[in-house]
Amino acid sequence: MLLFSISDYLLPCPVKQLTGLECPGCGFQRSFVALMRGDLADSLHLYPALIPFLFTWILLLLHLKFKFRNGAKWITYSFAATAVIVFVNFMIKMVFNFHTHH
Amino acid sequence: MQNQPPYNDPNNPQNPNPYNQQYNQNQPPPYGGGQNQPPYGGQMQNNPYGGGQVDVPNATVILVLGIVSIVICGLGPILGTIALVMYSGAKKIYEQNPGAYTQSSFNNLNAGRICGIIGLILGSLIWLYYIVVLVIFGTMMGSVSTWDRY
Numbered sequence: 318m319l320l321f322s323i324s325d326y327l328l329p330c331p332v333k334q335l336t337g338l339e340c341p342g343c344g345f346q347r348s349f350v351a352l353m354r355g356d357l358a359d360s361l362h363l364y365p366a367l368i369p370f371l372f373t374w375i376l377l378l379l380h381l382k383f384k385f386r387n388g389a390k391w392i393t394y395s396f397a398a399t400a401v402i403v404f405v406n407f408m409i410k411m412v413f414n415f416h417t418h419h
Numbered sequence: 420m421q422n423q424p425p426y427n428d429p430n431n432p433q434n435p436n437p438y439n440q441q442y443n444q445n446q447p448p449p450y451g452g453g454q455n456q457p458p459y460g461g462q463m464q465n466n467p468y469g470g471g472q473v474d475v476p477n478a479t480v481i482l483v484l485g486i487v488s489i490v491i492c493g494l495g496p497i498l499g500t501i502a503l504v505m506y507s508g509a510k511k512i513y514e515q516n517p518g519a520y521t522q523s524s525f526n527n528l529n530a531g532r533i534c535g536i537i538g539l540i541l542g543s544l545i546w547l548y549y550i551v552v553l554v555i556f557g558t559m560m561g562s563v564s565t566w567d568r569y
Contacts, residue, residue, distance in 0.1 A: 336553060341489065341545055373486060380527075381479060389526035392482070396534045400489045404541045411548065 324350050341407040345370075366402040373399050474524035477509050481531035488538025495542020502535030 327350070332340035348364030351357075360367060373395040380388030481502050488498035509528055513520055 336549065338549060338552065341495070341542075377482065377486060384523045389482075389523075389530035392486070393530045393533050396486050396489070396530075397537055400534075400537045400541055403489050404544070407545060408548075411552075 323353065339407070339410055341403050343410075365406050366399050369395065369399040369402055472519060472521045475509050475513050475520045475528050477505050478524040478528040478531065481505050481509065482527045482534065483531075485531040485534025485538060488535060489541060495538045496546060499535045499537075499539030499542055502531055503539065506532045506535065 327346045330340050330343050332338065333343055344364035345367060348360045348367040351363055352360040352367060373392060376388070376392050376395055379385070380392060385391070484498050484502040484505070488495045488502060506528065513525060513528070517525075
């Protein structure tokens with residue numbers, strides 16, 4: 318019940334409203350809702366970086382709690398991978414967006 | 420009766436003024452004053468972890484800012500810059516007395532810096548892309564049709 322009520326409180330992206338262009342975070346919330354519903358394919362399609370992002374956060378919280386010896390390094394790698402996925406996904410979306418509109 | 424003043428004299432060393440004692444215990448030493456103590460030296464005796472070492476100030480905040488910088492709607496360059504500015508401040512405090520801070524928090528500090536740099540660079544590239552699209556393509560398309568179509 319909690320999961321279905323999340324979709325009533327999603328925040329619209331100000332960048333998209335203002336410019337009509339997607340921002341690098343667009344799709345994040347829809348992807349999260351899809352993941353909570355258990356629809357992994359839909360989640361990955363909407364925002365491929367969601368799962369790496371959540372992984373980085375879980376790693377961060379565990380590291381802050383347990384202070385792993387190489388925790389900071391793992392977080393950096395995990396974040397770098399997430400950032401690359403976010404960036405590539407954003408670029409693909411932008412190019413794809415232009416192609417569909419021309 | 421005559422030996423007792425009617426008020427608590429803070430300058431009287433024999434006077435057990437609770438406020439005065441608390442003030443002295445919690446007051447951090449001035450910056451650069453005590454070379455053998457970290458700036459937040461007052462916390463050192465109270466810290467149960469790390470054998471007297473304290474965390475670098477803001478290390479966790481910098482790390483979180485660095486990680487968040489990539490996702491939130493185009494704010495990457497801003498959050499990344501905040502993380503880097505906070506990093507340089509925290510690094511200066513750390514360098515005053517490296518031995519006083521936990522290695523773990525110093526590693527977190529550096530990780531936050533790297534994440535902030537990545538967020539700043541990728542976020543700036545995305546902003547650059549927006550500017551190119553909105554300025555060049557926006558004016559071109561504006562002459563043909565309304566921007567609303569896109």
